Amino acid sequence: MDFLYADQLSPATSEDLQRAFQTYVQDAKRRVLHDLQFPNEPRQVAPNEDIKVSESGRVDISGASAVMNVNGLMLQTLMDKNPDARFALEESFPIASAYVGAMPGGPLIHLNALSDGAVMPAEAAQQALDYWQTTAPQVLAHPAWAESADVRAAYAKLAEGQANLLAHQNFTGEAEQLYEVARRLAPEAPGPVEQYAIFLSRQGRRNEALQVLDAFLQAHPQQQASVLQLQQWMLETSPSGP
Incomplete structure (x- = not known):
């Protein structure tokens, strides 16, 4: 991305990636503990999201949903750093966080296409x-x-x-x-x-x-x-x- 768009976009950094990963891990731990403590409530861990919490509290994650959750946080960081840029998404796996404010357009998903709080017509x-x-x-x-x-x-x-x-x-x-x-x-x-x-x-x-x-x-x-x-x-x- 730096090679292609360095003169057009402010890129996400390795520090942003680490921050996104830690944010996801904290949320993943909360959700897996919820599912263990409240087995009769709807599960919050998604399909294809493998989260393991050890007795020491260490969190290990794997699976496509986990990867895409981190990608979604990085995508949001990139958009926040470039508020005047327009973004569209061709997803390989669902990124639910990107759907907020998004609109379909042709074959793609146009991100941040709606103003804050607006609902897709x-x-x-x-x-x-x-x-x-x-x-x-x-x-x-x-x-x-x-x-x-x-x-x-x-x-x-x-x-x-x-x-x-x-x-x-x-x-x-x-x-x-x-x-x-x-x-x-x-x-x-x-x-x-x-x-x-x-x-x-x-x-x-x-x-x-x-x-x-x-x-x-x-x-x-x-x-x-x-x-x-x-x-x-x-x-x-x-x-x-x-």
Whole structure:
């Protein structure tokens, strides 16, 4: 980043990284202790977030969610240091902290697009859904793109990211439809189906979420490790629902 944008941005530093890591570790310790002390309450540790606290109080973390939480703190630091710059996100894994004040725009997530306290308008959620309901058929109709699992997965990941954003902003109807679009784009990709299942579970539809994961696992048994881990998280954290 220094090489590309040194004359345009104030970069995050190694000290910022250390501060972000310590902030995350403190929060992670609080959440894992909550889950141990209050097992009947909703779990605060996320799927794909492995947090271990030793008897001495040492915290060890691993997993994609842990990494992305630290990345989210670093992203916020970078934006705070460059208040006049505009940022957009193409996420590999969800960064929930980036969704505050964000808006969908084309295939990307535009960060800090809303003023403090403003709520995403319903028209923006519908426009995001319309965009993908138009774009996905074009991708699948393109002979070379449709035959490329990598191309379809890349588009599916973008759609999945916007579905995560809409779900975070409580546009649940549009989010569910957009998860379905992402799954149609790349039915063999684990990301869209796992995020859709997490969405269903958080809506109190755990049984439906487990059925979605079971169907995916039957079709793609090579994804067993991550799917079984997510199913276990759901069984421990969510009411069964309809």
